[in-house]
Amino acid sequence: AQSVAQPEDQVNVAEGNPLTVKCTYSxxxxxxxxxxxxYPNRGLQFLLKYITGDNLVKGSYGFEAEFNKSQTSFHLKxxxxxxxxxxxxxxxxxxxxxxxxxxYFGRGTQLTVWP
Amino acid sequence: xxxVTQTPRHLVMGMTNxxxxxxxxxxxxxxxxxxxxSAKKPLELMFVYNFKEQTExxxxxxxxSPECPNSSHLFLHLHTLQPEDxxxxxxxxxxxxxxxxxxxxxxxxxxxxL
Numbered sequence: 444a445q446s447v448a449q450p451e452d453q454v455n456v457a458e459g460n461p462l463t464v465k466c467t468y469s470x471x472x473x474x475x476x477x478x479x480x481x482y483p484n485r486g487l488q489f490l491l492k493y494i495t496g497d498n499l500v501k502g503s504y505g506f507e508a509e510f511n512k513s514q515t516s517f518h519l520k521x522x523x524x525x526x527x528x529x530x531x532x533x534x535x536x537x538x539x540x541x542x543x544x545x546x547y548f549g550r551g552t553q554l555t556v557w558p
Numbered sequence: 559x560x561x562v563t564q565t566p567r568h569l570v571m572g573m574t575n576x577x578x579x580x581x582x583x584x585x586x587x588x589x590x591x592x593x594x595x596s597a598k599k600p601l602e603l604m605f606v607y608n609f610k611e612q613t614e615x616x617x618x619x620x621x622x623s624p625e626c627p628n629s630s631h632l633f634l635h636l637h638t639l640q641p642e643d644x645x646x647x648x649x650x651x652x653x654x655x656x657x658x659x660x661x662x663x664x665x666x667x668x669x670x671x672l
Binding site: 447475477479484485486487488489492494533537538539541545546547548549550551 | 562564598599600601603606614648650657658660661662663664665666668
């Protein structure tokens with residue numbers, strides 16, 4: 444079975460500090476991993492994805508994520524947080540064995556960056 | 559968000575009403591999706607269309623009826639809904655249904671059922 448866990452409902456960080464939003468996954472085959480961000484009253488915006496290759500993936504707005512196969516994790520990171528990064532972040536996974544291409548989402552992590 | 563548009567953005571309806579949600583994508587994609595987003599719950603996939611053909615119905619009640627007249631447009635027809643159907647309904651599209659494809663989302667329709 445495929446699943447995603449975001450262990451923290453809420454992450455708070457001061458502006459200028461590094462931030463990490465955690466994600467772990469479970470798939471039968473190899474994972475394809477995605478991060479999305481959702482601002483209030485908006486849809487989900489794609490940030491980055493890992494398909495294959497370099498374990499460190501760089502995405503939009505200065506975000507990056509590191510794929511760790513042994514720990515089945517794909518944590519989202521940013522070296523210096525901005526107040527405007529405050530939003531709801533979703534991790535999602537697909538199994539490379541899946542013929543349906545269904546994305547499985549985590550419950551989301553609310554990131555608040557304090558000025 | 560201009561790639562995938564949804565109308566209306568907000569909808570209030572009674573349980574006996576019939577209404578429709580519209581989604582349009584301007585990305586040249588061939589796969590389209592309906593999701594339901596409720597508070598404190600993971601996104602729920604409702605329907606998947608690939609080249610206008612429905613390929614997945616995730617055990618959605620029949621009071622939700624999708625329609626995909628072409629690869630650019632997707633509708634969700636609503637009738638005799640329940641208050642628990644109140645949620646944000648998100649449309650998404652992707653180039654194909656491939657596992658590596660990114661899904662791009664619209665802004666959603668906030669539905670309130672009275």
